[in-house]
Amino acid sequence: MTSKTAVRVTGLTKHFGSVEALREINLAIHEGELFGFIGADGAGKTTLFRILCALLLPDKGNAEVLGFDTVTAFREIRKRIGYMPGRFSLYQDLSVEENLRFFATVFGTTIKANYELIKDIYSQLEPFRNRMAGKLSGGMKQKLALSCALVHRPELLLLDEPTTGVDAVSRREFWQMLGKLQKKGITILVSTPYMDEAALCDRIAFLQNGATLGIDTPKGIVSLFTRPLYAVRSLQKHILINTLRQYEHAASVYAFGSCVHYTDKRPSLDQGELQAYLTSCGLNGVQIEHIEPSIEDTFIALLEEKGGLKNA
Amino acid sequence: MPDAVIDTLNLTKMFGTFTAVDTLTLSLEKGEIFGFLGANGAGKTTVIKMLTGLLAPTSGSASVAGFDVFKATESIKQNIGYMSQRFSLYEDLTPRENIRFWGGIYGLEKTIIKEKGLDLLNALDLLDVADTRLSSLPLGWKQKLAFSVALLHEPKIIFLDEPTGGVDPVTRRRFWDMIYEKADKGLTVFVTTHYMDEAEYCDRISIMVEGRMAALGTPAALKSEFGAKSIDDLFIRLARR
Incomplete structure (x- = not known):
């Protein structure tokens, strides 16, 4: 340096x-x-x-x-x-x-x-x-x-x-x-x-x-976020959050402004499958998009990973 | 609106010659989450004071939870919940004592306070710390307790004045889970925040600029109306004029 x-x-x-x-x-x-x-x-x-x-x-x-x-x-x-x-x-x-x-x-x-x-x-x-x-x-x-x-x-x-x-x-x-x-x-x-x-x-x-x-x-901080990240949208946001949380493959589900940020437990996500699941649960106008993580996504992931949530 | 929980028409407040709130017209329905945004000094606090029966308006009309803000301020206070970061619970009382105190303030019977208090401590997972002074508990725990205590008397509407300041991003989202859950059961939520992403979680928002409502609608509709890519973007544009 x-x-x-x-x-x-x-x-x-x-x-x-x-x-x-x-x-x-x-x-x-x-x-x-x-x-x-x-x-x-x-x-x-x-x-x-x-x-x-x-x-x-x-x-x-x-x-x-x-x-x-x-x-x-x-x-x-x-x-x-x-x-x-x-x-x-x-x-x-x-x-x-x-x-x-x-x-x-x-x-x-x-x-x-x-x-x-x-x-x-x-x-x-x-x-x-x-x-x-x-x-x-x-x-x-x-x-x-x-x-x-x-x-x-x-x-x-x-x-x-x-x-x-x-x-x-x-x-x-x-x-x-x-x-x-x-x-x-x-x-x-x-x-x-x-x-x-x-x-x-x-x-x-x-x-x-x-x-x-x-x-x-x-x-550099953002590069610590290693899983593929998806933005999921629907007009019924609260139902969308709960439905995603109940999905058996869901790793993390967090509201982010107008959409919900989602990561999957599996190494790769079949977007069509998730779309079909959400539609079968009664959600309309579902959109799924692969996105780059933000600093806040990374902070949340680090909090989860390192157990910093004991006081939350 | 017949079932409106808040209904105002041309609500105005003058301080001397200064118009702090200028002809505010607003109607909130049951179960709605309403985000009330504005720069510091735009008149938000004055509106909240009028709607909670703490400040008499100069002109116009308004009813909150079915009661008139000019004539029935005591009834308003009994039928609303209020929580802010500054004014909520007593730090040198325990969760159990805070519940007993606020239950008493709201005029609930002792047996009901005891029963509801226990349910509440259970639901919030605070039984282990029920007799620990609040000052030694994490902020996130205090915030969820403050929210629940403000709902002890089952009001139709709760006013949340910057409820999530100072907590980490996960705790902040857990707090919004509580808001959503109660709104789904019919509670009307009137919330102010400086976090623009939280504005997106609301069913509708308004942005106050110099005492006037410069924008009112769903986050999606406002973004498209003003051609803004986010609520932050819209806020900066309106508030900076």
Whole structure:
């Protein structure tokens, strides 16, 4: 690998009482990479981010951020990273501009010195610069939090679920901003529960119950899905799902938007036979199509395979 | 519609001079799964508050489960179920205690609560953790319990406000299995979500833009009407205008 490593995590383990929040995590993130952590609530995303920000001590293993150990050199790390926690953590009773100035001052800089970096994002907030942060809409709070995380020109940005609860339009705009920041050379670690956002990362890690289920590029992740996959359609969707589940050869049946994704236990599927079965069960307008798996298909398959569903 | 579970005509809510909800006309039938979509700030929460009897409309008319939203808000509250990610169950009570508490709130008799509670814990496979505090249970378990508890008093309609946030893709689909099952038995489901693939699971959807209903119909019909390849695509197009 020619590029330098921005984050290296080795055998990282963390317990909270009897709960194993992180279990033997190993990963390396390159400088300039946009790296996504995909997983549900409780998968361990926030714990991992807090360890990388040097806010939490690991029980076992270690983590290096920008070449510094998170336990012994936390001061060096904190200067060089920007962290946007999952919960809105700015001062609600300070104005937009006061919040930004506060964060700049804490890091020994000024808004003016790094204005060019935050301009794209902050300029959208400037008409409201005197409004209290607590009175902003969800989308605007998110932009302000990102501006505050960027104002000291960090080399590495950690964004913990920045788009949770945000509508599809604002989510798309947020990811466009991340793309621009990456072009400016900032390494970005972002966590999300949305599978469609995973495709926008250079590489992703699936997290479930404190362990990684796979780390690769979106393309590489999808190649872990090995069975032939079919999209089955019918207007009676709920009946279709139940009927497919009752089919003796069915391996997996999951609703996916307007169709149902199906895999068969046998090495190859006779589409005509399945069609005949569904028609004999009273379904009309059945269509079956061989399709390529998505990231979400792969995550589901990995969850099934590795028994990550014990808590589901 | 004679058997409509929700029936509104030109329902409007003003806050001062700001029109939060503008002449909303909508009719939902028994057993229908209705997806209520819109960007943050489009007026979805205001509509839900009016339909659940928490906020008086400015003008227009609406009935929910047969009761008028102006005059019979208490009857509405007794005849609907409501669940959201933020407001559902008490984390420091056990599943059994939550059932007893909510059963009491809905005015069910003690013997009925006990009987129904046991059935419910059994059906959800939660008997082993019936006396464990909710805070230590996985989110997916809490969500299915919250859904069932909201149906304890057998309402005709349930409002689900982003019910599946934060769970893995398999748990999310299992939750929809529960929704389908109840809808097949006649429950009307009014659901909001930010997951656009879930919109496709609904019988009909609407997309609110700035207080108005910009689209209403089955997912398939809307996609063909607007020439969109997915609901996500349609949503972005309408909400960005």
